[in-house]
Amino acid sequence: MKKLKPQNGQWAGESALLPLDREDRAFVAEAVHRIEADFARSADTHLIKLELPCLAATGIDLYLKDESTHPSGSLKHRLARSLFLYGLCNGWIRRGKPVVEASSGSTAISEAYFARLIGLPFIAVAPKSTAKAKIEAIEFLGGSVHLTEPTAIYADARRIAAETGGHYMDQFTFAERATDWRGNNNIAESLFSQMRLERHSAPAWVVVSAGTGGTSSTIGRYIRYRPQSLGRTRLCVVDPENSVFYEHFRSGQRDLRLECGSRIEGIGRPQVELSFIPSVIDRMIRVPDAASIAAIHWLESVLGRKCGGSTGTNVFGALQLADEMMGRGETGSIVTLICDGGERYLPTYYNPDWIRAQGFEIAPIIERLEAFARRC
Ligand SMILES: Cc1ncc(COP(=O)(O)O)c(C=O)c1O
Numbered sequence: 001m002k003k004l005k006p007q008n009g010q011w012a013g014e015s016a017l018l019p020l021d022r023e024d025r026a027f028v029a030e031a032v033h034r035i036e037a038d039f040a041r042s043a044d045t046h047l048i049k050l051e052l053p054c055l056a057a058t059g060i061d062l063y064l065k066d067e068s069t070h071p072s073g074s075l076k077h078r079l080a081r082s083l084f085l086y087g088l089c090n091g092w093i094r095r096g097k098p099v100v101e102a103s104s105g106s107t108a109i110s111e112a113y114f115a116r117l118i119g120l121p122f123i124a125v126a127p128k129s130t131a132k133a134k135i136e137a138i139e140f141l142g143g144s145v146h147l148t149e150p151t152a153i154y155a156d157a158r159r160i161a162a163e164t165g166g167h168y169m170d171q172f173t174f175a176e177r178a179t180d181w182r183g184n185n186n187i188a189e190s191l192f193s194q195m196r197l198e199r200h201s202a203p204a205w206v207v208v209s210a211g212t213g214g215t216s217s218t219i220g221r222y223i224r225y226r227p228q229s230l231g232r233t234r235l236c237v238v239d240p241e242n243s244v245f246y247e248h249f250r251s252g253q254r255d256l257r258l259e260c261g262s263r264i265e266g267i268g269r270p271q272v273e274l275s276f277i278p279s280v281i282d283r284m285i286r287v288p289d290a291a292s293i294a295a296i297h298w299l300e301s302v303l304g305r306k307c308g309g310s311t312g313t314n315v316f317g318a319l320q321l322a323d324e325m326m327g328r329g330e331t332g333s334i335v336t337l338i339c340d341g342g343e344r345y346l347p348t349y350y351n352p353d354w355i356r357a358q359g360f361e362i363a364p365i366i367e368r369l370e371a372f373a374r375r376c
Helices: 022-038 051-057 076-087 106-117 132-140 151-162 171-178 185-193 214-225 245-251 287-302 307-330 352-357 364-376
Strands: 047-050 060-066 099-102 122-127 144-148 205-209 234-239 284-285 332-338
Touching: 022 076, 022 106, 047 132, 047 287, 051 060, 051 364, 060 185, 060 284, 060 307, 076 106, 076 171, 099 151, 099 171, 106 122, 106 132, 122 132, 122 151, 144 151, 171 214, 185 205, 205 214, 205 307, 214 234, 214 364, 234 245, 245 284, 284 307, 287 307, 287 364, 307 332, 307 364
Parallel strands: 060 332, 099 122, 122 144, 205 234, 205 332, 234 284
Antiparallel strands: 047 060
16 A cells, blocks of 8 residues: 555555544444543533732733643543544554654643543653653553654654554644534633623633644634624733744744744644634733743732642733733633642752743842732
8 A cells, every 4th residue: 555645734644545444433432431421520611719918900901711620621521522532433543553743741741631532542741841740640550651852843743643543632633623612612612601701701812822822712712603702802911931833823924933942841842833823912012031931930829729830821911911901991701721730840940040040030030020919
């Protein structure tokens, strides 16, 4: 049989082109049932109202949708569920064959969860800098981890899938299309329905960061799909330092490349990913990495909990928008996400030696955030 070429960024293993036999069909039916049953056992994630009296007094309310409470600990739980259903129903995920993914960790943890649920081997291909706790979490869920250079994760994942006859999930291509953006309790539908009894029920801004771009694509499309939000809600995507998304949004250039990986785990990419859809975004803000780290330290003092670095990027961007709204005398609500908890990052973002080694000066930024929260 002749060698297959990648299609739409996808390398289908040769066996993936064979029609499903009776046992394959029974496997797909059982796997889909297990994933749906797991979903039926799940609770939705909470929308936390962040009590910042200075903001509330000026008519601005800030909310955090807490995606850290999924069983696999991050917003990637939703994506992994969608990618597994998409791969199974497309005939790409096959009985007894491994699922392989290129991931900075969070997606791999969630995919390891679903691979174990349906009884398939799972191999994560992750950058060398991935937090140790994330690697341990993947292994705890029965997955194995292949560490490589940040720019080599795609090629290595594709190669390993081809060598093992497995399926390369390819979140960076398929995240935006695997998720049912019109509803089906996706993150956007959940967020907008949880806001319905608030004083500013249609958010002025939803603020998210981008790894695959799947979350921003789902929320951006949903805003346009729902006439009641289209006129009132804008989507802002915040981007860390080592990422091409901001420049791509600004210039439209596609062939951007960076050699270094993002220091904010899970977000910011060295190349423009197919799943990142700039046309659904109203605005992007570049957030300095030191500000993202400072923001999670400040947030801990307000929330009483540690969060991951991308939550800091989100919160810093949301506060910048709140500041601008205050300056213009506008009222309204801003919603952003807690992407994952901070426990996975104790040796990095919560370690003063690591922070110093990066050259970050977070104390003055924390003071500015405290002053902002005390203002008015
Ligand atoms: C911790 C964390 N935050 C945010 C994101 C961004 O989500 P998305 O991939 O939907 O753009 C990711 C993606 O991997 C992540 O791992």
